[in-house]
Amino acid sequence: MNVAHRPKPAKLDAADRRIVNRLQQGLPLVPSPYAAVAAELSLSEGELLYRLERLLEAGVLSRFGPMYHAERLGGGLTLAALEVPEADFERVTETVNAFPEVAHNYRREHRLNMWFVLATETPQRIAEVIEAIEAATGLVVFNMPKQEEFHVRLHLPV
């Protein structure tokens, strides 16, 4: 079974914090972008790169790079929920997670207790995967595709 548990908070020093805060905002598209950011943070380019690599290795950052807009790349994306009977929760988790199109799956405390993101190669494929999940689980999938995006920007200051 694919169950990830919550990682523990990391210990960061002042320079790490400056890096995490600054690089959540974005890298400038200039010829030597790391040198430019390092100068802003009063670090050397080498130290910034070294620390950035360490923050990635330690899982403080899960990724560093371009953040793509799924729909504009041609993919399909939706948020969906299930009301899973408690007795069946582990079985349904395995069934749902087995679909490669299920990107994230979270348990949440509500009557609708399983919430997952579907990411598919084409928008049309979403409906097919939802049907397949309903067939495999015997449950109704509540499909909640975004109708309007007001804001997408995670910034967690440390």
Next chain:
Amino acid sequence: MSVSTCPSEPVPVAGFLDGLDPLDRDIVLATQAGLPLVPDPWSAVGKPLGLAGNEVRARMQRMIDSGVIRRIAAVPNHYRLGYVANGMTVWDVDDAHVERLGREVAGIPGVSHCYRRPRHLPEWPYNLFVMLHGRSQDEVEQQAEVLRERLGDACRDHRILYSSRILKKTGLRLARSSGRPR
């Protein structure tokens, strides 16, 4: 890939990328695992593609301008940063006002994502989804209280759904278009 929903994490997206210029597509595929951590990352990306660093940088800038790339940035693991309380707050907001109010509350501190989504009556009356991040549930509840005040009478009901378990979280995965059936 960074198109999250409930969580604030990157979501893998398998897109055929057919709408993209072939060289842009190569750049997207070459950077899906991340941008190289070297002094000149643009040249490092371009070298295997036969592109000069300046060309890579110009193309990435154009993709940012057109919205294909949101930005080039660090994606934090919120638990590792101490943001252990992540609340998906859901609001039943009057359809006549949801667009204006969605834009308004999007700027409130702690909000990472704010979307309008369909109701499923009678089980699910909520049409505005706002992800909140805090170091404790108390902090998330304070943020939610700020939202509730801003939404005012247009909001009939709301809930905070905390994630109690991560059941699955996969990494980035972009499909290549060549040789794949449509």
